[in-house]
Amino acid sequence: MSVDPQQRPGSLTDEEARALDAHWRAANYLSVGQIYLMANPLLTEPLRPEHVKPRLLGHWGTSPGLNLVYTHLNRLIRSRDLEALCVWGPGHGGPAVVANSWLEGSYTQTYPDVTRDAAGMARLFRQFSFPGGVPSHVAPETPGSIHEGGELGYALSHAYGAAFDNPGLLVACVIGDGEAETGPLAASWHSNKFLDPVHDGAVLPVLHLNGYKIANPTVLSRLPESELDDLLKGYGHEPIHVTGDEPAAVHRAMAHAMDTAADRIAGIQRAAREDGATGRPRWPVIVLRTPKGWTGPAEVDGLPVEGTWRAHQVPLSAVRDNPEHLRQLEEWLRSYRPRELFDEHGAPRPDVLACVPDGARRLGSTPHANGGLLVRELPLPSLERYAVPVDKPGATLHEPTRVLGDLLENVMRKTADRRDFRLVGPDETASNRLQAVYAASGKAWQAGTLEVDEHLDRHGRVMEILSEHTCQGWLEGYLLTGRHGLFSCYEAFVHIVDSMVNQHIKWLRVTRRLPWRAPIASLNYLLTSHVWRQDHNGFSHQDPGFVDHILNKSPEVVRVYLPPDANTLLSVADHALRSKDYVNVVVAGKQPCFDWLTMEQARAHCARGAGVWDWAGTESGEREPDVVLAAAGDVPTQEVLAAAQLLRDHLPELAVRVVNVVDIARLLPSGEHPHGMTDFEYDGLFTPDKPVVFAYHGYPWLIHRLAYRRTGHRHLHVRGYKEIGTTTTPFDMVVRNDLDRYRLVMDVIDRVPGLAVRAAAVRQEMEDTRLRHHAYIREHGVDLPEVADWSWEG
Known part of the structure; x- marks a missing residue:
């Protein structure tokens, strides 16, 4: 299916609407099948208890909404020939994203044994949340993913990290309304003040409000629409609303929303890139309100399910033992009319695939979600150029991080054209003595400026925001999509991202075992302003425990270095910036420190x-x-x-x-x-x-x-x-x-x-x-x- 870009936004023909609905129904069917079935995938015979998994593990509630977004992103990508990536924020959207990847063929391309037929569908169903299979959430094993499902709070910062220095990329980001309650997510809305419409791509947030978390209502879903609009406008966005539970109407509204958002984004980028506009743009955001567990059982055991918290996980929990639950499950699955969606061999019918893009345009096949395919070696200078002279040990002093700053300035300068290196930190670049980088790149900034401001740059690649969560999320998204960077932070406050680095380490550990995932540049921390030289700030700034946290993690991934002087810091930094698939933690001081080793000695010592x-x-x-x-x-x-x-x-x-x-x-x-x-x-x-x-x-x-x-x-x-x-x-x-x-x-x-x-x-x-x-x-x-x-x- 192809939609003329000149059409009025959302003006679907009846045929297009039917095809979109077929794709959505197929994704919903596959999502339910993954949660429940281990046999009889096409319901070619009446459903029996032995067709159902003995342990039901998975989450249905968010899946139909994610399937809707995936379907309509497909249409948008195909109709406009877009290069796109999607970050799936809701914690347990695995069934939906895997289902869509299988439908478009990316899953089979990645895992040839999971074929696009009945046998492959049976394997797809059985492996989900099953011993020896795949996780219940969007994980490294999921083609097209850069974000671990369950990392609540980080989806939007990951999306912006992916968009930085990717001018041709649209990054959609689905934000669950539970995730929207977290502090990291709240801070990451400000990322649009750092997005350069000339050199960066665009981020399209989709705030998915389905009303409930595990057991409680969600805050944003209960706000009046006008109050929610005020909030989102205050963040610098223009909301576009899609609300409903009647599929035909929702499809038309969603198509209109997607087209409107894409037109606004294209207009913003055209104004900045061709007309020289310098004002901070107001980017679109889609607010999608659909029922939790939409199209699932309306009622189970006399209690309402669809549209309530009871739809969050497994709506029918006793299918093997309760004949009524088994009947409801079969009725639910057949409500999607699988014979209309899959042929006698189990392959998706042409109408189902009409909206799916081709090749690398598919969301599950974009190289931006497998950044190791795109990463280039970082142009690092000779260390001798920056080494401090050491005639004898302890005769001179230097500030190690200031010496490193000179090297980083060179790296920033050498990557000015290719734009694939960023330095991030929470308002501490100069405090940590790295300000030499400003000679090569200022600080990214799209908000207002005053005459007294220094080093602010609409096109800058030094990133500062007083949110360690956002810094971490930006850098992770940047690295996962094939670029390089360094996170500089006060040692005591890097603990704020303990859970984030934990998830990134887990991600790297898993991807090392996936041959199709190419190695990415390492996540590098420079921890300075450390415990022993926070005598002026006091007890609150004195905590060296991040190293303990890191060394608890996967040994094949984590590395911790404590260079004793400037030349050893240069050697360690050179090694870390060249490395791939590691988390490197470097602890070094910014105060004057004795020079102990020559550059040659430092290299040998660091190698040992x-x-x-x-x-x-x-x-x-x-x-x-x-x-x-x-x-x-x-x-x-x-x-x-x-x-x-x-x-x-x-x-x-x-x-x-x-x-x-x-x-x-x-x-x-x-x-x-x-x-x-x-x-x-x-x-x-x-x-x-x-x-x-x-x-x-x-x-x-x-x-x-x-x-x-x-x-x-x-x-x-x-x-x-x-x-x-x-x-x-x-x-x-x-x-x-x-x-x-x-x-x-x-x-x-x-x-x-x-x-x-x-x-x-x-x-x-x-x-x-x-x-x-x-x-x-x-x-x-x-x-x-x-x-x-x-x-x-x-």
Whole structure:
């Protein structure tokens, strides 16, 4: 079927309307079949209990509305030859999206054993929510998807992420009315203030109001239409309403809404791209009101179902045991008139497929939903160009993230024409010392401006909004559709996206097992303004626990790096930005930090992930070390080196080994993580029986958890953040948490056999210095001169 684009919007012929209804009915039939049936897919014989699955798992309530949207998106794409993608927000819309993918042929193209005939339909039905089958929601296994069903709150930000720098793409986004109640979704409505109609694609939100969540009414569905319009207009949208429960009328209204929205979008883009319009446009939004569980059983066991919360999941729950439920199910399935929809072999009839686009225009086959097919290698410069000179360790200081900012400016400049790299963060780019990027690209902004504003750019690719959820959603959508990016965030507040990164890690883990999903660029975090240098903001800004959260997740996906200086940060960033299918977390400071390694040394150290800094220790090749001082993180590294220097001065006979860890996963056994060390490697580095005093950036128990199976674990003593913080001096933060150099020296004396007696005076001096510190900062407000002016003298 082809609709003349010059037709008045929504002016369907009777034949077109019948064909759209046939497609919709076929999708509804397939959706119900997936939830209930494991045999007899075409109802060629009366339905019997053994044709029904023993466990009914799935969700019917949202499916008919999603099927309606899919049907009409098909028509719009085909009639206008559009390049489109759809983000399916409702949590359990799996039956609908899978059904439509099978109808259009994308599913069979992806999974050739699920053929478009009766045998394939039977397999399609049986596999749904069945052991060894596919999930009940839209998942990585679903062709055409970039959004995990059940990630309530993120659909719209994912859609905008997909649209950024995709000028020819229309991204439809179905938002369930339960999802619309979440905070992340509420913030993501503001994404239209960042959408550039010249260089970006368009997002068409479809707010699907069917009235209920699992058991309760939804807020937006109960608002008067005028109040809802005010809300959506306040967000910067022009609402188009489609309301009803009579299919023929709804089809005509939906076609009219889709055409009207497409015309408005085309007009906005034409005005910006051809006429030079610079005003912020008001984009269309479709408000679709249909009953929950539309076309399903009106009543079950004397209780209303269609249009109520009872339609949310499985309306008929006892089909195998209750003959009346079995009768109702068969009546329900036959109400779609399957013989009109599928031929005797089970293939969809031509009328059903009349609205379906061809090839890659099909929603289930768009390469934008399989971004690895589109991703290009990122043009990264030589690190030597940005490396800081290091004539000897600890002689100079640099702000590591400022050094990285210079490199990112180069990346932003080199991708100016291809537009496939973005830097996102919640209002912290300059605060995190990355402002060099503004020389290559300003901050995306479509709202009003004032003369005092700086670096705002209608075409910018630096993205800032004070919503970590929205930043995360934008970047995920951008990466999933084949581009690159970096998320810069204060360490303490990245926790806001804990659940989002969890879902992205799960997505990547599953896609690694799907050969048809091509690898995408990694999701890269730069966590800075970290716990040890939030002495000015105080306790609320001090939390290093995101690393713990990440390392609980799939080991083949997650990577955590703690570079100790500027050159190691450059090396780690280069690796992370080149990588694919990972979540890389990089924790690095923005304050002046000592330069320890040359670029060549930094590369080698980062490649090892953990290694001995022989220049910092006092062990010789003729004897084993008496103690190992280990560090992970920039501030812990400085404290360990200061402790090593104190030990060299006060206990020169002590053989001290200094170990630095960049890649935290190296501490895991090799069988638990791809980066893990073998026991042989670990014992060679940390020794099997010598005391190890480990200064760690985060919560100390993480190191114990990672190393608990090692031979020398009982000799391992970890110092780190103990949830003690306040507004204070930088050094007082480490003292309060017993991570300071003097405490580390005391730990060595307490743990090396024989030192407790021989070095009692040294230990007392260390304790006295800590006490003097407390008195000094309360009088002077700054750290002790021997701390503030300390430098490495190795």
